[in-house]
Amino acid sequence: MSGIDTVNAQILELLQSDGRMTNAKLAENLNMSETPCWRRLKKLEETGIIEGYQAHLNRRKLGLGVMAFVQLSCSEHDQAATAEFQRIIEVTPNILACHNTTGEDDFLLIVVARDLDDYSAFVDTTLRRLPGVTSIRSNLSLKEMKASSKLPVRVAER
CATH class of the missing domain: 1.10.10.10 (Winged helix-like DNA-binding domain superfamily/Winged helix DNA-binding domain)
Known part of the structure; x- marks a missing residue:
């Protein structure tokens, strides 16, 4: 369209x-x-403009009190390592989003966890085991000031 x-x-x-x-x-x-x-x-x-419908859930009421923004750097960028990295990311429910980014780091993840102990275990059991990861930097959200999945819709100019 x-x-x-x-x-x-x-x-x-x-x-x-x-x-x-x-x-x-x-x-x-x-x-x-x-x-x-x-x-x-x-x-x-x-046409794929509407991809699907879903309910918006309150993560805190589901016991997910921690939200982290995680920057990853990787040493391996070959096809096999990238495919395995992506497979793990896609099947891990605690990872809400993953973006391949420009800049100092290769990836930016949005991760949720029950609490700091749960997040620490997630880093140890999942993030540190991702293929080729050489650096993990986490920023924890102290206060969520805006959270939206609504996109700005603009009428096409003719």
Whole structure:
């Protein structure tokens, strides 16, 4: 999809605020009938702009009181080591995000843990065992000032 028109932008904004919104409610909010609204929604899903729907969970209420931003440096960058590194990252639920970055370090991870002891064990049993890791630097979040997965949606200019 090359561009987002005003109606599609409104659909995306509404669904980012309430992913459980029914098509009927969505159509009502957009002042349009349900069938064209449903078609637009399906097109947004088919083109991959909408990748899925999920509930936002409160990590603290789930007992995950520690959030760490972890910078990793690696000595091995060959295809096999990279593939194994990525496989481990993808199957480790405590790692919420992993980005290959520019700068001094190779990767930036967002990690959650129950407490500092749990995080320490995670570093020992998981991060230190990743292939090629030569440096691990952690920054612990003291206060979460903003946490959002909502993306800014802009109408394509013509």
